[in-house]
Amino acid sequence: DIQMTQSPSSLSASVGDRVTITCRASQGISNYLAWFQQKPGKAPKSLIYGASSLQSGVPSKFSGSGSETDFTLTISSLQPEDFATYYCQQYSTYPFTFGPGTKVDIK
Amino acid sequence: EVQLVESGGGLVQPGGSLRLSCAASGFTFSSYAMTWVRQAPGKGLEWVSVISGSGGSTNYADSVKGRFTISRDNSKHTLYLQMNSLGADDAAIYYCAKGRSRSGYELGAHWGQGALVTVSS
Numbered sequence: 001d002i003q004m005t006q007s008p009s010s011l012s013a014s015v016g017d018r019v020t021i022t023c024r025a026s027q028g029i030s031n032y033l034a035w036f037q038q039k040p041g042k043a044p045k046s047l048i049y050g051a052s053s054l055q056s057g058v059p060s061k062f063s064g065s066g067s068e069t070d071f072t073l074t075i076s077s078l079q080p081e082d083f084a085t086y087y088c089q090q091y092s093t094y095p096f097t098f099g100p101g102t103k104v105d106i107k
Numbered sequence: 108e109v110q111l112v113e114s115g116g117g118l119v120q121p122g123g124s125l126r127l128s129c130a131a132s133g134f135t136f137s138s139y140a141m142t143w144v145r146q147a148p149g150k151g152l153e154w155v156s157v158i159s160g161s162g163g164s165t166n167y168a169d170s171v172k173g174r175f176t177i178s179r180d181n182s183k184h185t186l187y188l189q190m191n192s193l194g195a196d197d198a199a200i201y202y203c204a205k206g207r208s209r210s211g212y213e214l215g216a217h218w219g220q221g222a223l224v225t226v227s228s
Binding site: 001032034036038043044045046049055056057085087089091094095096097098099100101 | 144153154168213216218
């Protein structure tokens, strides 16, 4: 199975900060990588698919990049509503697997 | 408007069985793959299973293979997850999710609210 890792596991940031989260796959997955945001008690929300394509309705402050094994999610200017946990997921090879998550909280 | 509503969650004894349902509306159900994702209390997301739009193709996480069965009834616009031989590790919120596109199996923007499964004697 393809293992997904994320770094950092958590981070503290201030409103207005630029935040970058890294996701790494244990083997190449081309661009079959998605990012999700989850807030406590809520279902996950899809942000990005295809490593860099923004899901409809997602603000452009979110961006994704990378290919094969190394990927990043960037939030250009952190807002209060962005404090959440972020997960990457590969959908290149079954079983599709999620990363362990990165919790972004308020500094 | 796309809606996904899970039901069938509850308390089950270890070794027991449960069937989850996900009622879909607002889109051409038979055209999209559907996925189950779960989340144990305080833990991360775990992909569980996916089924093609026609129902002819399925895949499972290693942790549930041989115990869980995903299926769908396109005439009823409903997705199912039959869960057998349940153990403590299966306790979680189970989400159903619609595929992003008609041609792929990746998760899309629409998720249900989740169904809680508790495994305890």
